[in-house]
Amino acid sequence: MIQLDNVTKRFPGGQEALSGLSLSVDKGEMVFVTGHSGAGKSTLLRLIALIERPTSGEVIVDNQNTRRVKRRKIPAYRRQIGMVFQDHKLLYDRPVFDNVALPLIIAGVSHRDAGRRVRAALDQVSLLHKEKQSPQTLSAGEQQRVGIARAIVTRPKVLIADEPTGNLDPDLSLEVMRIFRRFNEVGVTLMIASHDIALIDRLGCRRIALEGGQLQQEVDPWQ
Amino acid sequence: MAVTRNSDAVTPVRSSGAFSVWLTRHASTSVGALGRLSRQPFASLMIILVIGVTLALPAAINVIVKNVQSVSSSWNNALDFSVYLKQSVSVAEAENLSQLIRQRADIESVELITAEQALAEFKQQSGFGAALDQLGENPLPHALVVRPGPGNTGASLTLLQEEIGNLPETELVQVDTEWVQRFHAILDIVRQAIAIGSALLGMAIVVIIGNTIRLDIENRREEIEVTKLIGADNAFVRRPFLWTGFWYGLLGGSFALLLVQYGLYLLKEPVARLAGLYQGNISVATLGAAESAAILGIAVFLGLLASWITAARHMRRIEPR
Numbered sequence: 001m002i003q004l005d006n007v008t009k010r011f012p013g014g015q016e017a018l019s020g021l022s023l024s025v026d027k028g029e030m031v032f033v034t035g036h037s038g039a040g041k042s043t044l045l046r047l048i049a050l051i052e053r054p055t056s057g058e059v060i061v062d063n064q065n066t067r068r069v070k071r072r073k074i075p076a077y078r079r080q081i082g083m084v085f086q087d088h089k090l091l092y093d094r095p096v097f098d099n100v101a102l103p104l105i106i107a108g109v110s111h112r113d114a115g116r117r118v119r120a121a122l123d124q125v126s127l128l129h130k131e132k133q134s135p136q137t138l139s140a141g142e143q144q145r146v147g148i149a150r151a152i153v154t155r156p157k158v159l160i161a162d163e164p165t166g167n168l169d170p171d172l173s174l175e176v177m178r179i180f181r182r183f184n185e186v187g188v189t190l191m192i193a194s195h196d197i198a199l200i201d202r203l204g205c206r207r208i209a210l211e212g213g214q215l216q217q218e219v220d221p222w223q
Numbered sequence: 224m225a226v227t228r229n230s231d232a233v234t235p236v237r238s239s240g241a242f243s244v245w246l247t248r249h250a251s252t253s254v255g256a257l258g259r260l261s262r263q264p265f266a267s268l269m270i271i272l273v274i275g276v277t278l279a280l281p282a283a284i285n286v287i288v289k290n291v292q293s294v295s296s297s298w299n300n301a302l303d304f305s306v307y308l309k310q311s312v313s314v315a316e317a318e319n320l321s322q323l324i325r326q327r328a329d330i331e332s333v334e335l336i337t338a339e340q341a342l343a344e345f346k347q348q349s350g351f352g353a354a355l356d357q358l359g360e361n362p363l364p365h366a367l368v369v370r371p372g373p374g375n376t377g378a379s380l381t382l383l384q385e386e387i388g389n390l391p392e393t394e395l396v397q398v399d400t401e402w403v404q405r406f407h408a409i410l411d412i413v414r415q416a417i418a419i420g421s422a423l424l425g426m427a428i429v430v431i432i433g434n435t436i437r438l439d440i441e442n443r444r445e446e447i448e449v450t451k452l453i454g455a456d457n458a459f460v461r462r463p464f465l466w467t468g469f470w471y472g473l474l475g476g477s478f479a480l481l482l483v484q485y486g487l488y489l490l491k492e493p494v495a496r497l498a499g500l501y502q503g504n505i506s507v508a509t510l511g512a513a514e515s516a517a518i519l520g521i522a523v524f525l526g527l528l529a530s531w532i533t534a535a536r537h538m539r540r541i542e543p544r
Contacts (some may be wrong), residue, residue, distance in 0.1 A: 051452070051543050072456075089449045106455045110244050118371035162229065 274475025472526020
């Protein structure tokens with residue numbers, strides 16, 4: 001589902017965030033990317049979301065080579081991927097419901113269908129009863145769950161998350177990870193950047209460790 | 224709480240009933256933009272006032288010119304000119320000549336004033352009756368009062384007057400209405416000046432609205448970034464700003480209409496008094512439906528143009544980081 005071939009990302013300053021990285025994530029897999037800050041985790045996710053383009057190498061997502069996605073087509077490409085951010089990136093000027101509905105409105109889903117899907121997504125993160133509240137009135141964990149509902153409301157095949165539990169205490173982190181796990185169980189491919197190795201080991205998923213923009217080790221509990 | 228995936232789970236989101244979706248989306252965006260304006264009532268009102276005054280200015284001058292024009296067109300008979308015939312021309316010849324000129328297409332009417340009629344009128348009006356009686360013979364020539372047709376322009380009038388002046392029977396063509404032509408020429412210049420002024424004010428409106436929307440975009444930069452991050456294209460993020468421009472134009476234009484109509488209402492009484500003094504029936508022409516629609520249309524167009532230019536310029540620069 002996600003494949004990187006010899007990907008290098010060099011920033012204008014000359015500093016290399018990724019150096020010749022190759023990896024592959026199968027369809028329906030749930031994979032964690034770990035490493036210190038500056039190891040290249042975020043850059044990897046940004047390449048997949050087409051926020052950045054690689055300096056060299058290929059990034060292939062769901063059989064699409066991102067190199068061939070033209071600038072004008074980036075929005076359509078991004079709509080196929082669910083994205084969860086450490087700082088949630090919610091819009092605080094509108095209620096929870098509208099935040100989750102935003103991707104559907106962008107995609108041009110009719111109002112009635114959107115309402116049904118938004119409630120289904122909020123139900124999956126157990127926030128159905130808070131749809132009318134402003135995100136500001138929610139706790140950090142709840143805000144992150146709103147962010148997750150927004151990422152999955154369009155039912156993407158791929159979901160990427162950058163430090164989704166970075167601001168959460170261990171209990172809330174585990175809860176968020178369990179939500180991700182449930183999506184994975186119904187076939188969603190997930191790539192999650194995190195540094196919480198203890199938590200990851202409890203989930204028993206493959207772990208890709210980055211170091212200085214290169215693959216340091218891969219831990220696969222199934223092998 | 225089980226995760227359920229319906230049958231359409233893997234199919235990508237597809238728009239259903241594309242047109243009605245498009246329509247409701249625009250409707251909700253336009254209402255949203257209006258709501259955003261109403262949440263900053265003071266700032267929005269200031270912009271609307273500025274647009275209104277800027278638009279009202281040329282519109283009002285236009286109406287005034289139109290009014291002056293309608294008054295001056297009732298002076299069309301002032302384009303009449305007198306043709307004095309030679310003393311040697313007899314009444315019958317004068318009659319013939321007037322018939323001949325009347326047949327021309329560019330002439331509306333010709334009135335023959337014979338020397339006898341002229342003398343009688345002069346005697347009556349001048350009060351020199353007794354003195355004139357002393358004269359043995361009538362010193363006045365026959366004269367024609369020619370009224371050119373309405374299709375004549377300044378140049379064709381001059382040509383017509385020359386032509387009649389060159390007739391063998393003609394002694395003198397007297398045009399004492401040149402000031403009317405000059406007045407029309409001045410009106411033409413005023414109208415040109417208004418056109419230029421209106422264009423400049425229109426540009427000012429585009430700049431004002433554009434600048435306001437630029438600030439609006441800066442304020443909502445984060446929102447735009449997030450929306451783009453989850454797959455919105457430029458058209459989507461541009462839409463609310465276009466509606467904002469639309470509302471500024473519509474509300475500003477409506478305010479301009481109000482200003483002009485109220486101004487004309489204030490003028491009604493003094494004009495009526497003036498008309499009474501001149502025994503004329505001058506009334507103030509107000510803005511018609513077509514003109515009002517044109518003002519609103521121009522205002523909306525300028526609002527959309529301004530927001531389009533601004534949004535297109537800035538939207539491309541705002542990309543998620």
